[in-house]
Amino acid sequence: MLPNGEHSVKVVSLVSIGRHPQSGRSRRAEQDGRAVELGLKLAGDNLTVVHAGDSQEPVLRQYAGMGLNALTVLSQEADGDALPLMYDFLSQSDANVLLMGIRAESGESSGMLPYLLAEKLGWPLLSRVADIVHINQREAEVLLALPRGQRRSVTVSLPFVATIDNAAIEARQTAFGPGLRAKINLIENQKITDDTATAWQISPAKPRPKRMKVVKAKNAADRFKAATAKPAGGGGKIMKNETPAEKAQAIFDLLLEEKVIR
Amino acid sequence: MSELSSNLIRRDPRAEWIARNRLHPLHDSIMAASGAEVRGPSGLIRKNPHIVGFIGPNGIKRIDRANTTSGIGNKKRSSVIQEVVLPLHQVVNPEGYIFVVPDMVGGRLTTHDKDVLGLAHKLIKEQSDTQNMAVVAVCFGESKETQFELAGVDRLIHLSGSQFDGFTPEARLTALQQINNQYQPKHWLFPDSINGGTDLASRLAARLGERAAAQAWQVSAIQTVCRGASGSVDIVRETPKILMLLEECGDAIDETRHEVLPLSVDDMGLLEKIDTRLIDKGLMAVDPNEVPLAEAEFILSAGNGIHNWDQFHECAKELGATEGASRVAVDDGFMPRARQVGASGTWVTARVYLAVGISGAIQHMQGIGQCEKIVAINTDAGCDMIKRADLAIVEDSEEVLAELIRLVKQHNLFKEQEEKDDAA
Structure with a gap:
């Protein structure tokens, strides 16, 4: 199915512990699952899946159940800083492609980890990748997910970092038994705490106030008008007596100007 | 009083007295000349309910409150419709800057961008007694926006050039870095959006080594509240230099006009050195019905x-x-x-x-x-x-x-x- 040589690329997928949006239970993170799925598509058995945290976390077995033989865990406390551990691990490995989700579903979820890693490693970074269409030893052809369902094609030279968008192919179902049988390679590290973050106050999210529609009318008649007015476009151009060709040309010019026709 | 060119209201006590006295022989002529506004002895505006409205076709008095037929003989109403010129907010010799990088989807400011600009002004107002600061917008590529002045842009850096067209995060990052070196802004504000704001903010934060706040929604000059853990917790922290702001983080500017003076960036020579490891191949054709x-x-x-x-x-x-x-x-x-x-x-x-x-x-x-x-x-x-x-x-x-x-x-x-x- 895949062209020869594709599997020789070394891919690393970083995974984190997700959070179910309704129940709040820990789960396989949505985008990280997709990063593993894409890694499996690109590298097959050559895929390395890395997690920084607790090796006893049961959610890791959900990732392992996607068909992984082994999982690497860089052990650290819950308040630890993942960046130096990841950097040390990656600079020692011979990885070409680094995949991960856009934002973690737990912790600060600032989405900065891929950027900081890319900056430290000196690799180019692509955010919101929908698919990696083709990859060889030198470069990869990547599809980026843009807003409004659009796609952009970008060529990037290896090695590179990519964050995976929700538009990427969905993560496969996990198998419970194989997940339990997968080996976990534990790498012990010295404790590095995130000192800045310990000063923060963290509390359950308050619902955000809805913005009120403020009517600035000074008198009752204006308020009445603001409440009942029909939507009226200010100063639209009306073409009535021109020929159909001229009218079509006017529409066409507007579409070109708005760049919806390319 | 409308004959006078100045806006000062000059009282004419005699005319007012005649206007109050309906039996005075000059009453009708004074009322006709004075227009709609009549002031009582204490200086309050008195409305004459008898001259509101008009006589309808059936001989019944009608009051047109919705002002649908812009009234004949209703001079006061028609003068209200004039275009309102908002007061100009000027910043002379600013000591500091807050930079905003709007998304400019389709070349125009989005509502999200306007909220961020409004928030920038709020931050400035909080510390206005200590520092005189201006809001600068940095725009890339083609701009079709005509209302920068109403959105609260004091200064504008417009970087249009082929090197910023399409997917060019590295070029934009280098430009922002250059601007940062030149102006040393107090804050960088970005919309936290999928239209490129988050991406550019994260790149800049990584490059400058700043710890940015993402998904911030309540920002003051001292502390910032931002969402974390997929929106389930609020993190209260000091306001950092780089902020990625959620929608409705502030109120858009609507009561002032701003100058939109161009601001120059020198030494864009750095842009020559951008690496070419990312090559944009353009947008893909997507089936529109998908x-x-x-x-x-x-x-x-x-x-x-x-x-x-x-x-x-x-x-x-x-x-x-x-x-x-x-x-x-x-x-x-x-x-x-x-x-x-x-x-x-x-x-x-x-x-x-x-x-x-x-x-x-x-x-x-x-x-x-x-x-x-x-x-x-x-x-x-x-x-x-x-x-x-x-x-x-x-x-x-x-x-x-x-x-x-x-x-x-x-x-x-x-x-x-x-x-x-x-x-x-």
Whole structure:
């Protein structure tokens, strides 16, 4: 199915512990699952899946159940800083492609980890990748997910970092038994705490106030008008007596100007 | 008093006395001359209820509160309609800057961008006693925005050049880094959006080694509240230099005008050294009908006025537009229910909405409330869709669509020819 040589690329997928949006239970993170799925598509058995945290976390077995033989865990406390551990691990490995989700579903979820890693490693970074269409030893052809369902094609030279968008192919179902049988390679590290973050106050999210529609009318008649007015476009151009060709040309010019026709 | 050119209100006690005394021989002439405004002995404006309104056709007195017929002999009302010139907010010799990098989707400020600009002014106001600061907007690429001054932009850096077109995060990052070195801004504010704001902010934060706050929604000069753990917790922290702000983080500017003075960036020579490891291959052709209707960028919508449905589908295909329909077209079985736009269908957010043969029932108009540009083709010049449209065509749809298809085909042919020439 895949062209020869594709599997020789070394891919690393970083995974984190997700959070179910309704129940709040820990789960396989949505985008990280997709990063593993894409890694499996690109590298097959050559895929390395890395997690920084607790090796006893049961959610890791959900990732392992996607068909992984082994999982690497860089052990650290819950308040630890993942960046130096990841950097040390990656600079020692011979990885070409680094995949991960856009934002973690737990912790600060600032989405900065891929950027900081890319900056430290000196690799180019692509955010919101929908698919990696083709990859060889030198470069990869990547599809980026843009807003409004659009796609952009970008060529990037290896090695590179990519964050995976929700538009990427969905993560496969996990198998419970194989997940339990997968080996976990534990790498012990010295404790590095995130000192800045310990000063923060963290509390359950308050619902955000809805913005009120403020009517600035000074008198009752204006308020009445603001409440009942029909939507009226200010100063639209009306073409009535021109020929159909001229009218079509006017529409066409507007579409070109708005760049919806390319 | 209206004869005087100054805005000072000058009282004429004698005239006021005559105006109060309805039995005075000069009362009528004074009332006619003085216009609508009459002041009582304490200086309060007194309204004469007898001169409000007019006598209707049946001889009954009518008061037109909605002001639908801009009143004859109702001078006061008509003068209110004049364009209001907002007061100009000037910043002379600013000591510091807050930089905002708006998304500028389609070359215009989005509501999210305007909220961020409003927040920048709020931050400045909080510390205005210590420092005189200006809000600077940094725009990349082509800009079609004409209302920077009303959105609260004191200074503008507009970087337009081929090196910033398309997907060019590295070039934009280098430019921002250069600006940062030159001006040392107090804050960098970005919209936390999928339109590129988050990406650029994260790149800048990584490059400058700053710890940015993402998903911030309550920001003051001292502390910031931002969402974390997929929106389930609030993190209260010191306000950092780089902020990615959620929607509705602040209130857009609406009471002042701003100067929009250009600000220069020197030594853009750094841009020469950008690495070419990322090469943009352009946008891919996506099947427009695969894009969900709610987030389609360009919708061609059909209503009761369409008779030639094959032509409509052909037109949508040629234009590369997502197809939509009004309720009538769906009820009559010409379009699937999933394509219905409006209150009982989909609320669309298209940038350009081309409505063909839709007269604009209120339920349909609600559904297209968020669209930016609306083009209407309709035979009825008085319908609501024509009133709402930015470009309205009064004509039978079939002829215009035929012409439009011809133009697009011609355009595509021309483009293909050009590409062949480039390749050769």
